[in-house]
Amino acid sequence: MPHHRYRPVHDRVAVPLTERDWPSRRIERAPLWVPVDLRDGNQALAEPMDTARKRRMFDLLVAMGFKEIEVGYPSASQTDFDFVRHLADSGAVPDDVTVSVFTAARRDLIDRTVASIEGLPRTLVHLYTATAPTWRDVVLGRSRSEVHALILEAATHLLRRAEERPGADIRFEFSPEVFNLTEPDFVLDVCNSVTELWDACASRPVVHNLPATVEVATPNVYADQIAYMDAHLARREAVILSVHPHNDRGTGVACAELALLAGAQRVEGCLFGNGERTGNVDLVTLALNLYTQGVNPMIDFSDIDAVREVVEHCTRLPLHPRHPYGGELVHTAFSGTHQDAIAKGMAHHAKQAADRGLDVADAPWAVPYLPIDPGDVGRTYEEVIRINSQSGKGGIAHLLRTQHGLDLPRTMRPDFSRTVQQVSDSSGRELSHKDLWELFRTTYLSPAEDGPVRLVSWNTTETAPGEHRFTCVLHVDEEERHCQGSGNGPLAALADALGTVGIPVDILHYAEHATTTGPGSHAVSYAECRVRDVTCWGAGWDTSLLAASVHSVMAAVNRAAMS
Ligand SMILES: CC(=O)SCCNC(=O)CCNC(=O)[C@H](O)C(C)(C)COP(=O)(O)OP(=O)(O)OC[C@H]1O[C@@H](n2cnc3c(N)ncnc32)[C@H](O)[C@@H]1OP(=O)(O)O
Ligand SMILES: CC(C)C(=O)C(=O)O
Numbered sequence: 001m002p003h004h005r006y007r008p009v010h011d012r013v014a015v016p017l018t019e020r021d022w023p024s025r026r027i028e029r030a031p032l033w034v035p036v037d038l039r040d041g042n043q044a045l046a047e048p049m050d051t052a053r054k055r056r057m058f059d060l061l062v063a064m065g066f067k068e069i070e071v072g073y074p075s076a077s078q079t080d081f082d083f084v085r086h087l088a089d090s091g092a093v094p095d096d097v098t099v100s101v102f103t104a105a106r107r108d109l110i111d112r113t114v115a116s117i118e119g120l121p122r123t124l125v126h127l128y129t130a131t132a133p134t135w136r137d138v139v140l141g142r143s144r145s146e147v148h149a150l151i152l153e154a155a156t157h158l159l160r161r162a163e164e165r166p167g168a169d170i171r172f173e174f175s176p177e178v179f180n181l182t183e184p185d186f187v188l189d190v191c192n193s194v195t196e197l198w199d200a201c202a203s204r205p206v207v208h209n210l211p212a213t214v215e216v217a218t219p220n221v222y223a224d225q226i227a228y229m230d231a232h233l234a235r236r237e238a239v240i241l242s243v244h245p246h247n248d249r250g251t252g253v254a255c256a257e258l259a260l261l262a263g264a265q266r267v268e269g270c271l272f273g274n275g276e277r278t279g280n281v282d283l284v285t286l287a288l289n290l291y292t293q294g295v296n297p298m299i300d301f302s303d304i305d306a307v308r309e310v311v312e313h314c315t316r317l318p319l320h321p322r323h324p325y326g327g328e329l330v331h332t333a334f335s336g337t338h339q340d341a342i343a344k345g346m347a348h349h350a351k352q353a354a355d356r357g358l359d360v361a362d363a364p365w366a367v368p369y370l371p372i373d374p375g376d377v378g379r380t381y382e383e384v385i386r387i388n389s390q391s392g393k394g395g396i397a398h399l400l401r402t403q404h405g406l407d408l409p410r411t412m413r414p415d416f417s418r419t420v421q422q423v424s425d426s427s428g429r430e431l432s433h434k435d436l437w438e439l440f441r442t443t444y445l446s447p448a449e450d451g452p453v454r455l456v457s458w459n460t461t462e463t464a465p466g467e468h469r470f471t472c473v474l475h476v477d478e479e480e481r482h483c484q485g486s487g488n489g490p491l492a493a494l495a496d497a498l499g500t501v502g503i504p505v506d507i508l509h510y511a512e513h514a515t516t517t518g519p520g521s522h523a524v525s526y527a528e529c530r531v532r533d534v535t536c537w538g539a540g541w542d543t544s545l546l547a548a549s550v551h552s553v554m555a556a557v558n559r560a561a562m563s
Contacts, residue, residue: 009217015224022227022262030298032266035061036070039102041270053314054083060310065299070100074116075109084116100124105154114161122169132178155197172198173207180212184228192234200238211244219251223258230263242266245281252281271311285324292371304377331374331384336392339385341368343398387431389424393417403433405515409526412537419443444539448551451558460490468493506530527552531560
């Protein structure tokens with residue numbers, strides 16, 4: 001591959017920054033988020049959104065708590081123009097939300113843009129022109145000074161148009177498109193002259209939005225560029241320093257985060273990172289990254305699947321199952337050691353919460369492998385652990401416990417895990433918790449009734465304190481046998497009775513518990529028995545604890561007989 005055709009970014013833009021303190025700062029509060037899904041995201045769609053889809057997206061963004069929303073490029077198409085008119089006419093814009101509209105630096109486009117916002121209560125008109133050398137030379141065919149003049153001419157025209165609307169609350173934003181490939185002294189000069197022209201002040205600030213239109217460098221380079229602008233922009237208190245990273249190198253989120261450290265106050269991006277080429281920076285990831293640091297993102301993600309559903313509908317693009325925070329599989333572990341750690345972590349979390357008298361949803365979160373509590377974004381715990389051939393005993397035990405109330409004895413878990421693995425290995429597919437229950441039932445419960453040794457009838461009595469008798473009719477070797485045994489408990493007496501028909505049984509381990517609380521709850525028993533030289537686990541499930549225990553021994557005996 002001819003890598004010599006490409007030039008490092010350092011040869012193209014040099015940031016005159018010698019000292020930097022941004023790497024040691026922290027992001028301690030949310031920036032002003034500005035979703036551009038309805039403009040930049042929309043212009044990347046094969047089928048742009050119609051009014052109905054745009055409205056659905058707009059309502060979602062409002063419901064999530066965004067306070068400034070870019071709604072379109074009204075001079076680009078009738079659809080975009082009509083949508084802005086729809087917002088103006090329908091009164092869909094809440095009092096605390098400002099809509100922004102986008103335009104190139106051309107008189108005809110500016111006029112159409114200003115016409116579109118008639119009647120909207122608050123607007124931000126966003127003017128852009130590319131400033132980087134290649135764009136100046138190749139696209140616009142203008143020198144540095146000519147591009148500067150073009151921008152000031154357009155900014156003046158916009159100002160005049162706005163002044164023709166006294167009383168309308170119109171503010172301005174300027175984007176030097178491809179900021180990140182523009183000479184810092186030039187872009188600074190352009191931005192400062194726009195600030196002056198629009199006479200920005202602290203109570204009526206201008207937004208200077210500095211895009212990484214095409215991401216070309218490591219995020220520290222972009223952060224240096226932002227730090228340089230932060231330090232040198234004139235009337236700094238009258239400027240809202242905004243960033244607009246794209247994701248060509250896959251580091252859009254890192255660019256935005258480092259830019260915030262370097263002084264940015266506002267971030268433009270799209271939900272789940274839709275947008276031109278590899279997308280705009282993903283606002284969901286950015287905001288939830290903050291959330292995981294204990295910072296309020298000021299945006300509501302409590303039902304992330306509802307957000308995803310609307311975005312997928314409006315963009316007609318499916319979300320990757322591994323997409324940060326919103327992907328279907330991002331809270332799910334299939335592999336054994338991760339499942340084990342998560343299961344232990346969840347149990348530990350529940351205990352810590354109980355010890356402190358806190359609700360689990362309020363207790364500090366520290367569960368291995370899960371950077372966020374899935375419950376906080378409206379996900380269920382059911383999907384956290386899923387079983388395939390790479391799963392281990394910890395995950396399987398967790399699912400049986402949480403979904404079916406079965407707390408398998410620790411020594412039984414490897415046994416069931418081997419059975420699960422055989423099935424998942426040979427089928428190559430995932431097993432649901434219902435599949436696990438079914439496998440548990442057929443493996444450990446059914447043999448009590450299906451095996452070669454069956455109890456036709458039985459009863460047990462305590463003949464004296466600590467002395468029990470077990471009387472039964474057994475179906476064994478195709479005939480019914482009446483037998484009796486005694487011992488210090490009902491199970492010992494059952495083992496003794498089995499011995500009388502030539503089935504020597506040692507009960508090695510035994511455990512039991514109720515599966516739920518309250519009347520009608522089932523009990524489950526687990527017994528590990530050695531029959532001659534074969535050792536097997538069995539289980540019993542009944543509303544009677546005694547019946548469950550008897551069945552568990554019979555199941556183990558039958559499994560041994562069949563092995
Ligand atoms: C980074 C971004 O996201 S920028 C936004 C990109 N979004 C879009 O382009 C979507 C909407 N755009 C459109 O619908 C159309 O491009 C329109 C309606 C705006 C303009 O359409 P047209 O007049 O047909 O022009 P066309 O699409 O070919 O654009 C190229 C022209 O715009 C000029 N131009 C490009 N950017 C700008 C700018 N910011 N300011 C002024 N002129 C510009 C080019 O120099 C070129 O001019 P030329 O024809 O004299 O060489
Ligand atoms: C804000 C602008 C001009 C933009 O969409 C970009 O540079 O990507």
